[in-house]
Amino acid sequence: MTLVALIPAHNEQDRIVATLAGLYRQTVRPDRIVVVADNCTDHTARIAGHCGAEVFVPTANADKKAGALNQALVPLLADLDDEALVLVQDADTVLNPGFVECAVDAMADETVGAVGGVFYGEPGGGLLGQLQRMEYQRYALEIRRKDNEAVVLTGTGSLFRASVLRQVREARLDGVIGGGDSYYSLASLTEDDEITKAVKTLGHRTVSPDGCWLVTEVMPSLGKLWHQRLRWQRGALENLRDYGWTPVTRKYFFQQFMLGVGALALALFLLFAALNLTLVGWGGFSPFWSAIMLIFVVERTLTVRRLGPRATLLALPLVPELLYDLFRQTVFVRSLFDLALRREARWVAT
Template sequence: MTELVALVPAHDEQDGIVATLAGLYRQSLRPDRIVVVADNCADLTAEIAERCGAEVFVTSGNRDKKAGALNQAVPAVLDTLPDDALLLVQDADTVLNPGFVRCAVDALDEDEGVGAVGGIFFGEEGGGLLGLLQRMEYERYALEIHRKGNEAVVLTGTGTVFRARVLREVRAARRAGRIGGGDGYYSLASLTEDDEITKAVKTLGHRTVSPDGCWLVTEVMPTLPKLWHQRMRWQRGALENLRDYGLTRVTLPYFGQQIMLGLGAVALGLFAVFTVIVLVTVGWQGFSLFWTAITLIFVLERTLTVRGAGRRAVLLALPLVPELLYDVFRQLVFARSLVDLVLRRQEHWVAT
């Protein structure tokens, strides 16, 4: 039987660690060991984890956030495991569905070319209108992954199962200078270590997948400032990772995604400017049958793709305006990240 160990990096997660561990204990295929990585915790995370039956690894002098914590904890666990062992890395603000581990193990057993299995994340309840918009976004992201044959675009930190030998290959490649990011398992040079390790695993020739059954529920950002900091970290990190890896067979699709984001931002801006110019110069010209039909088709697509998020999501998608404003927010994040990258502005990690 393949040995599987769960690592849960946690920084001041006393409010959510019980639910996270309960999700692991409810797995139809439970991990052989569950290790909570208590990183610079000033609360009761470690004590609560121990009372729940988990092992606790306390980091020492870590200043490199999650990546630094994992680079201390992974060797302590992995050095005792054989190459065919598996390592589940899961955020402490996430709850896996009961079949997650079984689904991931099955995917790895079925295809030796798969180096890691990433989760498909959905947003937790709450957060008001902003939380609902994030849940709608995640619903469409899950649908996109399914349509693309369940290829994992990012080995999300919310829940990913790695082969032990693949993680060892990643560290060896860093030490040999084939990929950057230091000499540990996770890159210390990236704001988004999950995005970076995805590119590392793929660069070494392994596939990454996200099967439909590997879904989980993670937190949503309750306020715009928190969402801004989260998305700035994600977007800036993604751009920096592409800069560092350069244009390769692996990164080509990611460059395409970023180009499409940029084109979308430009198109939306031009549409807004054109609309204002027309209204100012010639005034309202009435409804166009052609453009009304196009709009209705667009509305239909937007509503159908969020059905899984519930009736409130469908109702919110109908008027378009709330989601349009949310898209503007995301495009502002992209534009700011791109400008900061070009100007070499220092991006600071902000806890969310």
């Protein structure tokens, strides 16, 4: 069995060494490591070459990450048989040393077409970075509760069967699924979310075992976080619009519906609290509502306890995470409006 790692990179000279070092430390190392240096104006390609990786430079690519990956996959898959495995990993990510071995073991189940990583946030970033790490920690717990089903084959690190990638391209060419005529969709802002739906639509399972964890960057500013999450959310909504209601997408539609319910509930709660304080004033503590609040506090602190005492203390007062949730829900509402008004989606580098 041949295993090839494919790393799309755009101006990642500061991170590419750590990314490659993570691959060289794998208990099961890839047979080939290919860095796809897409429109780089820095030393990413030269550094990758010095570190022993192959370097592929896309030709006149105007289709961002998806276009770069498609160009690299054409010659790569031409030399691989159907049993080969392709690891696609972002250049700002470091895999844990057992990631590849765990992913390959998961592929022993022939119903599994792809394995997605479980991502955690890197250190740093101040308060905003800590809030993102807490969010990612809870997301990892959610995946575990869903029997390790991969909700998204995250671009931070996912392993595909070569045969499945070929099937995705054939399905696009046959019009079974949209997104162009290659492996990754050129019509989606979130190519990893779209290819997850493509793989599942073709009848394959996607999993995220606990051992396939990795560490990825956190957004250092609200501006970058806003653009990242707006791209994620708008892309997810557009993918659902394009795929429509199917046995595969109904879970994703329900997820988006619950996000809307959560946004509405939070808005109504804040409005009620403001009106109550303005018209009635502070009425003291209520035993019932205090008990409800205590349940929330316990849940929020227990789900981040593995991140250490700083995360636990940050979860205790609820207010910082309430504001963070309000930020995320604002992104959701903005994405809905943009989609409904058919505003052109913009890709902003983060």
